[in-house]
Amino acid sequence: MKISLIKNIALIIAFFLFSVSCSKKEVNPLSGPEYFLNYHFDEVNSDSLFSFKEANSKDFLLLLNKGYDKLQIIKLLKISSIQYDDLINSLFGDGLIKKIDTKIFIPSFPIIDSNEIKEIRKLSEPIGEDIALIIIDRLKILEGEMAKFPSYSPINYNLRSFLFSEVLLNRWQIKNIKENFIKSRAPEREGRHLYISLIEGDSSICKNPFELFINKDLIQDGNVYHNIADVIKNDLSNYLNIKRGLFLESYLKSNLKKTTSFKEYNFWIYQFIVKGAIQSLIKHGIIIPPKA
Numbered sequence: 574m575k576i577s578l579i580k581n582i583a584l585i586i587a588f589f590l591f592s593v594s595c596s597k598k599e600v601n602p603l604s605g606p607e608y609f610l611n612y613h614f615d616e617v618n619s620d621s622l623f624s625f626k627e628a629n630s631k632d633f634l635l636l637l638n639k640g641y642d643k644l645q646i647i648k649l650l651k652i653s654s655i656q657y658d659d660l661i662n663s664l665f666g667d668g669l670i671k672k673i674d675t676k677i678f679i680p681s682f683p684i685i686d687s688n689e690i691k692e693i694r695k696l697s698e699p700i701g702e703d704i705a706l707i708i709i710d711r712l713k714i715l716e717g718e719m720a721k722f723p724s725y726s727p728i729n730y731n732l733r734s735f736l737f738s739e740v741l742l743n744r745w746q747i748k749n750i751k752e753n754f755i756k757s758r759a760p761e762r763e764g765r766h767l768y769i770s771l772i773e774g775d776s777s778i779c780k781n782p783f784e785l786f787i788n789k790d791l792i793q794d795g796n797v798y799h800n801i802a803d804v805i806k807n808d809l810s811n812y813l814n815i816k817r818g819l820f821l822e823s824y825l826k827s828n829l830k831k832t833t834s835f836k837e838y839n840f841w842i843y844q845f846i847v848k849g850a851i852q853s854l855i856k857h858g859i860i861i862p863p864k865a
Contacts, residue, residue: 602639603632603649608684608771613840615751615759615766623767626663631771633660637670638684638832668762669769673831681760683833683841684771693845696823700816701849707808708741708850709857715741718801734860736801742847745802746809750843753810754817757836768840813843 608631612623625631629650636646647657661678664670671681685693708715719725719736727733739745751757759766824830824838854860 601649602641603635606687606773608635608773609775610769611772611775611844612767612769613747613759621765621767623763623769625669626667627660629656629660630664630669634664634669634680634771635684637678638680668760671832680771680832682769682771683829683838685829685841686773689827689829690773690775692823692827693842694849696819697842697845698849698852700813700819701846701851702853703812704742704809704846704850705853705857705859707805707812708737708854709859711804711808712859714804715801718804721800722797730861734862736798737854737860738847738851740798740801741805742850743844745798746806749802749806749810750813751840754813754843755836755839759840760834760837768837770841 610624610631614621614623627633629652632650633646636649641649643654643657646652647654652660661670665672665678669681670678672678683689715737719733722732722736725732725736751759759768762769820839820842821835823842824835827838829838851860855862
């Protein structure tokens with residue numbers, strides 16, 4: 574009697590566990606962290622905008638990057654086989670995906686998840702600190718050039734921060750970086766040369782918080798900034814070229830090498846380096862971040 578009761582209880586427990594396991598919902602691969610589009614046009618001071626043409630493009634690209642096949646993507650996105658083929662043709666024609674064999678398509682640009690970000694920061698943050706030290710070493714010259722700016726004042730913290738971050742390191746420095754370090758134009762996409770990326774949890778990699786506080790007329794008049802950018806132009810590109818071996822080592826270890834060329838990888842690494850340098854300049858008291 575006792576043995577029979579124990580068997581019955583065991584069967585009930587086994588049935589319950591089986592039922593629970595069968596009732597678990599399949600995890601949707603698109604329900605995880607958000608990915609944000611970042612982009613940069615090769616044209617100097619370009620105000621061009623970029624966005625994916627079709628509503629499903631971003632999710633479609635994320636699924637391709639995760640290795641999902643046609644049938645799985647059709648099911649997850651609730652689209653037809655014809656819609657799938659149309660997306661493939663559109664993205665391929667725009668240079669946003671590439672074929673790696675007769676059947677498999679993958680994105681042609683970096684999709685940077687949190688694990689990749691951790692690895693990139695191991696490289697970018699120490700380099701950003703070194704670049705901040707180069708800036709500090711040239712600080713007297715920089716202050717002299719900034720003082721020539723008509724509306725400059727040491728206590729205009731937002732303008733000062735903009736000049737150090739966006740002018741010195743990014744928007745007005747990027748031409749130098751592309752010519753003397755990356756040494757290549759951006760890939761052609763939709764008939765234009767641009768870098769794009771999808772980055773997990775980060776919508777600001779190519780955006781500068783200090784720009785919000787600056788008069789747009791001043792931003793458009795880029796000629797007044799070139800003397801500031803040129804102060805560290807040669808030092809910066811020379812330093813990055815010395816570190817090229819580290820960039821290559823990081824690239825070869827990264828999953829991004831499947832989708833992204835080394836030259837495009839370098840562009841996005843530099844964007845992380847800029848963020849690291851800005852944080853170092855804040856730490857050293859050279860610039861003061863805007864108040865929230």
